Amino acid sequence: MTSKLSHGSGGVGFRRMRQNSSEELCVITDVPYLKISLHGYNGETAVPTISSGDRVLAGQLIADSDGEFSVPIYSGISGIVTGIEEKQDIYGELRRFIIIRGDGNNRTVKPEPYSKRLADSTPEELIEFIRKTGVVGRDKYPLWKNISESRGAAKRLIINAVPCDPDDKAGHCVMFEYAERMLCGIKIILKALELRHAVIVLSDSMKRQADKLESIMEAEGSGKLFSIAFAADRYPLYEEGQIINSVGGETLKSGERPYKTGYAVVDAVSCVELFASFSEGLPCTNTILSVGGDCPRKPKTVILPHGSEISVLENVCGGFWKKPLRIIAGGRMRGRVYRENDTVDRGMRLLQFDYVIENRGIKNCIRCGKCVEVCPARLAPVYLSNYAAKNNTEKCIEFRIEDCTECGCCSYVCPCGIPLVKNIRLGKKLIDTSRKEDETPDVRRR
């Protein structure tokens, strides 16, 4: 059963964006060392359970915490822990890393596959197991947290395979190569959520993947369990709010998790990772990463242990045409800049090595209104940015600045090169600080 989703208002098409990527898959296991970040969702940092000098096996627990969004972290290779260090990242935030030097043997811990039958197991057990696998979503949001909070609240499961960038081929690749595993992973999640139906949202460029999924469903007879929906190849459709809006029509308020609207949204890649560790009995230590951008000669989709250095990818992709000037993780529209000796993080799905830096300078606004046309949240970015630049927080709130998801569509289409998104971020920060000041009682005023 397939259907075509209407894309909501706004957004930009992929057609005009640069593209250099492929669905060719490549597995890397031998990395000389890992530098595993302990940083999780919402700034939570895991506590190391090993100390410097210890020997670790692949799949061994190295860090854990009891925080709300905590996920156990496992080593991807076997070797020796050479240090636990703190380092500033490019944005000036302190991050903790565990550094593991590999011995090249790749010895694993004893695998413990899920022993019970799925029909006999309770959702609590499954969630417990999912937490143990350490699978995280696209923005490092833990899968177990996503499922446990959606359990009961969510009436429908959405499997999100929409790419965030034309270069984002991780979903394409996974859908085709590991289609069966993905369906099995969805079944596990359905069981954990106690639901009976999942909508798999593909993008228009995934016809091949849809055919394969349908043939498998036919063979299994699980056609009633899944339905496939096609979303347009537009930019912010991969966001949870957008995808819920186009599937069900509900609007997700800013800052809310999708279960509030009765939907659970799960990344397609994490379904595959979940089933892989479910069947193998080894925790998820790998990321599925599509490597693209201007520089790689042979772009690929790579499976490699998280914590490995980004510079490893140069050789995997057949070298670079030119030295990359900017490395972006998470798409050119809203990604973050990384350095060459930074490491591949958990939840990273796309890495782009860019040489072309588009810089057109800032001109006066000509009020063309394109930013209003493309805004998926139906805001007026011109006015928001103007007011934010003038520190006018009242007007910012009146124009609903907090509904902005910072998708970047407005800055993308702006013919005058105005940094709209940046000004809006500034405005949001200003509002946050002013609210904090209001909350704290001011003694001097009395």
Next chain:
Amino acid sequence: MSDGGKENRKKSVEEELFRLYTNFEAETSENEDTRQGGNEEDDDIFDAEDSFDLCEDRPDVSENELDFKDGLAENKPRNLSADKYNQFGKEAYENIKEENINSTNVNAGHNYSLGRMSRASGTADSVFENSIGHNPVPNNLESDAAPAAPHDGSSPLLKLSEEVWEENSGKEQSETSIEKDNTSERYSESGKQAAAAFNAETVEAAELADSFPSKQKSTDNAEKESGINKFGNKKNVKRKFNEKLEIKYNKNSILSDGNLREGEGNLQAEKKNNASAKEKKNRFERIIDNYSRSGSSEKLLSDSPYITAGKTPMNMYADFIIAAVPLLIWAVYLYGFRVILVSLVSVLSCVCFELWFEYLVYRRVTVQNLSAVKEGLFLSLLFPAAVPLWIPIVAAFFGTVVIKELFGGLGKNLLNPSLAGFALVSVIFRESAAVFTAPFSYLPLFGAADEVLSGMSGLYPLSSVCGGSLPSGSYAEMIIGQRAGSIGEVSAVLICAGLIYLIMRRVISWQIPISFLVVSIFLYFVFPRHILSYRFTITEMLCGMIPLCAVYFASDFSTAPIFKSGKIIFGAGCGVLTVILRYAGVGIYSTVYAILVMNLAARPIDLYVIPFFAKMFRSGKIRFSRRSISENNK
């Protein structure tokens, strides 16, 4: 001074970045070479440790695990690999397959071939082995990967940004006296570079980008610019910037060797021209403070999106010009080559006045984005072909200088410049501006127009309509445009073509012209000038300036609201005002005045009317119902 062109600037910035990058690479590689000895020792130690049996160190490893390890004696890819999947995946898969709700349909004998499932990873492994070999990491990477110094910044951007960070958090360290004097300045410069690198964060960065026009290296520049320096400030800033960079990158060598000569020379050069640079520095520091006030330097660095759609204002104004060209050609066919002369004069005068004023007030030149050309061309569309040539010049002066530039330049004008200029002229020089000639009565290019014009009063159809009598001429003539009138207004067909072109190119949105036309047609039908005589209605719609102004002037985006609903209100207001003004006897140019009045209302509509309605919608009085696929699947 000219802008240097978009491409040129872009290129130069890229080259500068690339140069920085490579320079820095060269420096860091030396450091790495010196470090390699230590690394090798580390490797030896590590190998020695590695030769110990793993089990002796670790009592917690069970016997089962040992067995398992023996099974995995060959070094194979572990996760998601073919072998492992076959070993453990089968049971789990069978397990889950039974979970299907409609598993009654499942053929029990259907054995899922796990080979098929794991085929993908198998091929991937082979590809991987073919392309990279057994060890995918080359030797040089291993040396790089020494955990002793994993963050020895290989990117200059990083280093710069770190320094900006340090500056913000107040970790600035005082070194020598000379250094101390210049640390803040250096940091601010490096911050500039970081900003320039990350997509022109600020206006300063954009100006900095302007100041990179030449491709010479810094030393060459310093020699060259010791001579005559016409454009003093900008180039000096550039030279200073290059010198600073050199100081920064050679800092270690200068300080350790005690060889301060180069550094001193550079510093002296800085002092010569720091008067203008200090101002810039202060402005930039203020902006940095703005960002650091809000929490972290993330604001400065994470400037997503990193790409742009590639449209510039020039593209949009060029589309306007293209849409206006057919009207001009038709007018040449009707009235002769004097049309070209009139439009040339108005275009040239608009461009010249704008250039002159922008140089006068040191504003960035905006002529190259064709906005002035568009305004001049559109101004000429409003005049009849026989207009005296000094009248467009007066209108251009009023439009560009008074209406546009005095209000802050392109995009900040409250009124449409060409319409405002024309309105002024049409009021002051009422008689000489409205000289309409019959079609195919070709005028001489210069002078001697009076003889031709003597017998041509009262030809304009709309003026006779306003007088209460119907003009002669069929509907077909009105639609195709064989009549007396202004240059642009005569052909309704070509105006429609222009409307379609502009909407297809997404330069204008359909809301303003369509609502304008629909509302005015509706009003003319409901309240015709003479009851039950719809010939008046059609004549008034086709023969006046309504089509031209609705498509080309009311839809000008810088003087219209930006919200879609606001645009509909704007267009409807234009229509209503036009009809009212015509019935009130304002005359043939009431469309122009109606649009000018609504131009003034554009910003209030954006800021007050639309938020008011939005509040009503949000309060829940009216709700949109959207179709959903959830009903289908339930």
